[in-house]
Amino acid sequence: MTHDTTLRYREFKMPDVGEGLTEAEILKWFVQPGDTVTDGQVVCEVETAKAAVELPIPYDGVVHELRFPEGTTVDVGQVIISVDVTPDAAPVESATAPTAPAVEPEADEKPQGRQPVLVGYGVAESSTKRRPRKGAQVPEQPTAAIQSELNGRSAAASPEPVAAPPAASPAAARPLAKPPVRKLAKDLGVDLAAVVATGPDGVITRDDVHAAVTVPESVSSNSEEGKKTEPQAPAPVQMGARETRVPVKGVRKATAAAMVGSAFTAPHVTEFITLDVTRTMKLVGELKADPDLAGLRVNPLLLIAKALLVAIKRNPEVNAAWDEVNQEIVQKHYVNLGIAAATPRGLLVPNIKDAHELTLPQLARSLGELVTTAREGKTSPAAMQGGTVTITNVGVFGVDTGTPILNPGESAILAVGAIKLQPWVHKGKVKPRQVTTLALSFDHRLVDGELGSKVLADVAAVLENPRRLITWA
The missing domain is CATH 4.10.320.10 (E3-binding domain)
Structure with missing residues (x-):
């Protein structure tokens, strides 16, 4: 007596990660064959080019098979785990025969039909379909029975000879x-x-x-x-x-591709300014003692971020993007402020949504959550999408400054150097002052030298005299 393996075993495929990503690496399995799982239980953690994400299983049952070991990079749509949803049923005949493997899509195909969504729970309709190569015949939803039949045929019959493609014309x-x-x-x-x-x-x-x-x-x-x-x-x-x-x-792979694309697409210009931030450092100390900011992350980066937001408000044209397809400059009336974060997984640039609307305490809270989440490797793909401008704080490594490369799709990035006690002419006398160097890189297609200089000068002016946070806000 045979049993319908199609009804018994449910196969969970690598979800559609969206945003043009087509693969993910299995970092860790939380279950093993024979373990009981329930709908919504996290079974593994995967890493895409943008984030590490935990995947929940949408079935109740017993784990039948893990298709890939930890450390394997798997294409979207490939089966990664099968679950016996009727574990009390009698075993399938021919127990000595291995379970028929799923027919996996070719590497250049995008799965069709209903696919689980990587971020969140449940399933969603696939919004895009990738056309298979000519001659490829892959069932849209192959069942285990069909797979077994296909495997039997391939074992019994020798493969058909493949005809040589016709010679291509010069055109x-x-x-x-x-x-x-x-x-x-x-x-x-x-x-x-x-x-x-x-x-x-x-x-x-x-x-x-x-x-x-x-x-x-x-x-x-x-x-x-x-x-x-x-x-x-x-x-x-x-x-x-x-x-x-x-x-x-x-x-690392995604960052390399993005930086190559940015460096050889947008004409970069970088300007520098060295300034006295003694008053800003004094204000940071006062804010740390403020009860209204108790428990929040208060540091120079907080005031630098606020200064950049003020400069963008005074020079809104810098907050834009270049649309190559339509040959248009897209002005952004919102600021999604990216913060470059060095993590064990590599460089991440999550952004604070609508940072221009946040008060100083709200901005401090958002910065703290962003940094903590990035260090824990829990930054979501959504948090790294839609940025408009970015800050990279190379000063934490003791570096004076740098020439940062634009985050793709953005018009400007501000590099913050180390803040050091240096001799400085203050009120006509040489005194030890807290000094730093800022570097602003911008896309010269949409930001000319005048606009870039105004933005950088405004950031410096606020940091030299933080009272402008009130008068210019």
């Missing part, structure tokens, strides 16, 4: 891609002729180029034999005793 030999995508491919050393296009009418997208960078050589070498390479957990590769190779993935 068709050139891959279809927009100039920015071609430049990205050149910067990353990717041959566009070897990239699988997923855009409309066979156009290669930026995501296709990034995906081509990480395709392992073992996949292409085994494809001719019809074999599928088993994913292996990446690990540092020792090269003798003199060097170590570490795989680039997750946040």
